[in-house]
Every structure is written in C-alpha cells, then in structure tokens.
Amino acid sequence: MEAQSMKDARKIGSMRKKEHTRNAVIYAVMVLMTIATVFFLAFLLFGSFMNNGELSDTYGMIKDGNNMMAYASFHILPDHFTFTQYKKVLWETSDFWFYFWNSMFYTLPILLGTIIISVMGGYAFAKFQFPFRKFWLAIYIIVMMIPYQVMLSPTLIVLNNIGLINTRSAIILPNLFTPFGTYLIYQFMCGISDDTLEAAKVDGAGNIRILLKIVLPQVKAGIASLAVLNIIDTWNIVEQPVMFLKNEFMYPLSAALSYFQTQDTGTAFVCGVTFLVPVVLVFLIGKDYMIEGIKNSVVGK
Amino acid sequence: MKGKKIIARIEVGLLAIFIIVAITFTFLSRKNYENNLTKVSIVEPTDMSIDHEAEYAGNLTIDIGGKYKIGWFMNDYAKELDQREQLTQVDVSNIVLTYKQDVNEKEKVSYKIGESSTAYIDEVVDVEGGYQVATYFGEIPASWKKDATYLVTVKFTGNRKKYVIPASCVVYDKQNDQRYVYKTIEEPKIWGTEYSLKKVNVNVIESNGEYSAVENSPGDHIIENASNELYEGMLVKIQ
Numbered sequence: 001m002e003a004q005s006m007k008d009a010r011k012i013g014s015m016r017k018k019e020h021t022r023n024a025v026i027y028a029v030m031v032l033m034t035i036a037t038v039f040f041l042a043f044l045l046f047g048s049f050m051n052n053g054e055l056s057d058t059y060g061m062i063k064d065g066n067n068m069m070a071y072a073s074f075h076i077l078p079d080h081f082t083f084t085q086y087k088k089v090l091w092e093t094s095d096f097w098f099y100f101w102n103s104m105f106y107t108l109p110i111l112l113g114t115i116i117i118s119v120m121g122g123y124a125f126a127k128f129q130f131p132f133r134k135f136w137l138a139i140y141i142i143v144m145m146i147p148y149q150v151m152l153s154p155t156l157i158v159l160n161n162i163g164l165i166n167t168r169s170a171i172i173l174p175n176l177f178t179p180f181g182t183y184l185i186y187q188f189m190c191g192i193s194d195d196t197l198e199a200a201k202v203d204g205a206g207n208i209r210i211l212l213k214i215v216l217p218q219v220k221a222g223i224a225s226l227a228v229l230n231i232i233d234t235w236n237i238v239e240q241p242v243m244f245l246k247n248e249f250m251y252p253l254s255a256a257l258s259y260f261q262t263q264d265t266g267t268a269f270v271c272g273v274t275f276l277v278p279v280v281l282v283f284l285i286g287k288d289y290m291i292e293g294i295k296n297s298v299v300g301k
Numbered sequence: 302m303k304g305k306k307i308i309a310r311i312e313v314g315l316l317a318i319f320i321i322v323a324i325t326f327t328f329l330s331r332k333n334y335e336n337n338l339t340k341v342s343i344v345e346p347t348d349m350s351i352d353h354e355a356e357y358a359g360n361l362t363i364d365i366g367g368k369y370k371i372g373w374f375m376n377d378y379a380k381e382l383d384q385r386e387q388l389t390q391v392d393v394s395n396i397v398l399t400y401k402q403d404v405n406e407k408e409k410v411s412y413k414i415g416e417s418s419t420a421y422i423d424e425v426v427d428v429e430g431g432y433q434v435a436t437y438f439g440e441i442p443a444s445w446k447k448d449a450t451y452l453v454t455v456k457f458t459g460n461r462k463k464y465v466i467p468a469s470c471v472v473y474d475k476q477n478d479q480r481y482v483y484k485t486i487e488e489p490k491i492w493g494t495e496y497s498l499k500k501v502n503v504n505v506i507e508s509n510g511e512y513s514a515v516e517n518s519p520g521d522h523i524i525e526n527a528s529n530e531l532y533e534g535m536l537v538k539i540q
Contacts, residue, residue, distance in 0.1 A: 090326055091326065091329070091333060092330065092333050092334060092337060093330060093333075094327060094330040094331040094492065095491055097326060097327040098491045099491075100323060100327075101327065249490075249491045277319055278316065281312055281319060282316065284312045285309065
C-alpha cells in the first residue's frame with residue numbers, strides 16, 4: 001500500500017516536472033517572440049525622437065568599395081530626445097494629415113457597409129431556409145480561404161470594365177463584401193434560439209423588426225469584433241490602392257507611407273509611429289471582442 | 302471589473318483625443334505650411350518701349366565752319382539712335398568746379414551743374430569699340446569754355462519690344478554667364494494646385510535698369526519679387 005502510494009507520488013512528481021519543462025519552453029518561445037516584436041516597435045518609436053544629425057549618424061552606412069559594410073554608429077535609444085521630427089511632419093506640413101483623412105474616408109464607409117451587409121448576410125444564412133443554403137455557405141467559406149491577393153486581378157478587370165478604376169469606389173465597394181464578416185456574424189447568430197424568433201413572429205414582428213430588436217442586441221459582441229477586425233484590415237490596406245488608383249493623391253495613409261519613406265529617415269519614423277496610434281487604440285478598445293469573435297468564428301458559439 | 306471599465310474608458314478617451322488632435326493639426330499645419338511658403342509677386346511680359354536716360358562726358362570744340370561741337374563717346378545705343386527716324390534730344394550742361402578749403406586747410410573740390418542747353422544728335426561715327434557722337438550749336442551759353450568737359454544727357458525711347466519685364470526679374474548667373482528668370486508653373490498637389498518655380502534662360506536685348514526687354518517669350522507669371530532666395534522646383538505662394 002505504502003509502496004503503491006510512493007509510486008504514485010513519484011509519478012505525479014515526474015508529471016509536474018514535465019509540465020514545468022513544457023511551460024518553461026513555451027514561455028521562452030513567447031518571450032523571444034515578444035522581444036522580436038517589441039524590438040521593431042522600439043526601433044520605430046525611439047528613431048522618431050532622434051534629430052536629423054543623430055539619425056544620419058545612427059543609420060548612415062559605412063561603405064567599402066561598392067558594398068555597405070555596417071551602420072556608422074547604430075544605437076536604439078536616442079542621445080537627445082527631441083520632437084523636431086514630429087513638429088516637421090505633423091505641424092509644419094500637412095501632407096501626413098491629408099493621407100490620414102484619406103484613410104479615414106475609406107475606413108468609415110467600409111466599416112459601416114461591411115457591418116450592414118455582414119449582419120444581413122449572416123442573418124439570412126443563420127435563420128432563413130432557402131435552396132442550396134449550405135452550398136452557398138460552403139462557397140462563402142471557400143472564398144474566405146482564398147488569399148485576397150489572388151482576387152486582385154479579377155477585381156481589377158471587373159472594376160476596369162465598369163469604369164470604377166481610379167475612383168474611391170474602387171477601394172470601398174470590393175471591401176464591403178467580406179465573406180469573413182458574414183461568416184463571423186452567422187456564427188454568432190447560430191447561437192440565438194429559433195424559439196425566441198418564432199415567438200416574436202407569433203407576436204406579429206416582421207423580419208426587420210426581429211433583426212433589429214431581437215437578433216442585433218444578442219450579436220453585439222460579434223459586431224464589435226467585426227468592427228475592430230475591419231478597421232485594422234482597412235487601415236492597413238496597401239495592395240488595392242496601389243493597383244486600383246492611378247492618382248496617388250487618393251492613396252490612404254498605409255499606401256502613402258512609401259512616399260514618406262522616400263523623403264527622409266526622420267519623416268518615415270514619425271509617419272510610422274503616428275500611423276500606428278489610431279489602430280493600436282482601436283485594438284486596445286476592442287481586443288476582448290476581437291478575441292471572442294475569432295474564437296467564435298473558429299469553434300462556434 | 303471596475304478597473305477594466307476604467308481602462309476601456311481611458312482607451313476610448315485617448316482615441317477621441319487623437320481624433321480631435323488630428324482635426325486641429327490638419328487645419329493648423331495647413332496654415333503653418335502656407336505661412337512658411339516663400340511669397341512671390343509675379344508680372345507678365347508687356348509689349349512696350351523702354352525709356353532711356355544716359356549720361357556721358359562730352360568735349361566742346363569749334364568746327365571748321367565755326368560751329369560749336371559737343372562730342373562724346375557712346376558704346377551702346379548710338380547706332381540704334383542714328384537709324385531712328387525721329388531726332389534724339391540731348392541736354393548738355395557745363396560742370397562748374399569749386400575749390401574750398403576744409404577745417405584742416407585741405408583743398409576740397411565740389412561741382413555743380415552749370416548752364417544747360419538742348420540740342421539733337423547730329424552725327425554718329427563708327428569708331429573702334431563704339432561710336433563717336435556729336436551735336437552742333439550755333440550759339441553757346443556764356444559760361445561754356447572750349448575744351449572743357451560737359452555733361453551730356455541723352456534721353457530717348459527705345460523701339461517697341463514684345464517681351465518687356467521689370468529688370469528685377471532677371472537673375473545673372475555669373476558662373477555660366479547666363480541670364481534667367483523664374484516663372485511659376487501650376488502643379489497638382491495633394492491639397493490642390495500649387496505653384497512651383499521653373500528657370501527660363503533669357504537673352505536681354507535692351508534694358509534701362511528698371512525694365513529689360515528679352516528676345517523670346519519667357520512665358521507668363523514671371524517672378525518679380527520674393528520673400529526668400531529662390532531655386533528651381535521651389536513651391537511658392539503668389540501674393
């Protein structure tokens with residue numbers, strides 16, 4: 001009896017040891033990944049507080065013949081913190097703000113349109129019976145799997161044929177119809193009991209009323225997560241503006257960053273940091289919803 | 302739970318502040334940018350004649366026929382004046398020198414314009430390096446003396462020129478011995494049309510210091526004055 005309990009205790013000890021080792025490895029990998037991520041953010045952030053002289057000292061290259069050998073005196077922390085670059089980019093010139101508002105101009109209509117279309121699509125898939133419903137849903141899921149870069153060329157041809165190339169609609173319209181948004185809301189709506197909806201119908205409520213008064217309040221979290229994901233997605237859009245817009249003045253900030261990078265290093269750093277601010281704040285505000293949304297879209301409610 | 306709510310409120314507040322800052326900075330940075338632009342005033346070339354008034358030192362001699370001759374040397378417009386149909390008027394004055402002693406008993410010379418007389422250019426002779434120009438008087442003022450130096454002021458209006466611009470528009474590049482003007486060209490920029498500078502080489506064919514006539518059209522919107530030093534491609538604000 002005693003021998004058995006000692007054996008069990010040893011077994012438990014060995015299991016705990018294994019678990020500790022596994023946790024230690026997981027933590028070590030996570031710490032390394034965090035350092036790698038934070039390093040680039042710190043690099044961007046601290047670089048934006050350097051003055052022009054220090055930037056050229058830090059990132060100036062030492063040349064050996066035709067080869068770049070090393071940075072002149074690479075360091076991350078600035079010797080003298082200064083807001084000179086911020087003043088130059090955000091206060092003395094207004095180009096950055098122009099592209100910032102361009103980004104806003106794309107983000108807000110796409111956000112609003114995506115929510116409306118996704119809610120209606122999700123509601124139809126979740127609560128209506130129509131022919132080939134499962135087939136269409138499968139098509140949605142397949143389309144969701146296709147990388148959107150693959151869809152760029154067909155979209156370009158369609159936009160060209162309907163005369164929308166080089167218009168803001170070329171960016172807004174294709175982004176309104178996201179299969180992921182419809183699928184995400186569909187998953188949330190599947191969790192709503194059909195009995196509730198039936199009861200509402202019996203009481204005389206129409207589909208619109210049921211959607212607005214009963215369904216929407218129950219999928220608030222889904223809509224919030226869709227909104228956060230959509231804002232982040234649209235804010236970082238690059239390929240579509242570059243392909244669909246000939247007029248660079250229509251570019252959103254994300255696509256125009258390359259233009260700022262051609263100016264000088266300080267400008268590029270400041271634009272990079274300021275570009276991140278709204279999207280980081282949106283992420284912080286909606287991170288709980290976002291996690292719930294992603295979890296829900298994968299495992300269902 | 303309460304802490305989480307407070308953090309969420311702070312995050313929403315920060316986003317709201319960021320949007321407010323973005324709106325404010327958009328307007329103010331635009332204003333700052335416009336204020337920092339170099340301000341320029343522009344002119345357009347005009348079709349006009351340039352008035353000239355040039356002073357020369359002349360000499361009084363007596364001609365074989367007993368006429369009084371004031372002769373002087375010109376190296377610029379004499380040929381043009383000679384070919385004109387109308388007569389070119391000249392004012393001739395003698396120069397009266399006065400000698401005075403200052404407090405240190407040093408002799409100081411001062412001059413003043415004496416008696417004047419008006420005539421027309423009578424003779425232009427091609428000589429080495431320019432033209433010998435003369436005007437003849439039957440009678441001369443009493444104070445005029447033979448072989449003395451006279452101030453000859455030639456006033457004339459040049460031929461009509463198609464492209465006349467203020468002389469301050471023309472910049473001289475000493476290194477390349479080239480004259481040029483800056484003109485503005487419209488450029489589409491993100492906030493609308495802006496004006497950038499383009500250098501246009503010109504050949505000045507006539508000038509009186511105030512106006513210059515150039516051979517070919519330098520285009521419209523020529524920069525006359527600027528609040529800063531100019532360079533090609535510079536963005537400017539037209540006043």
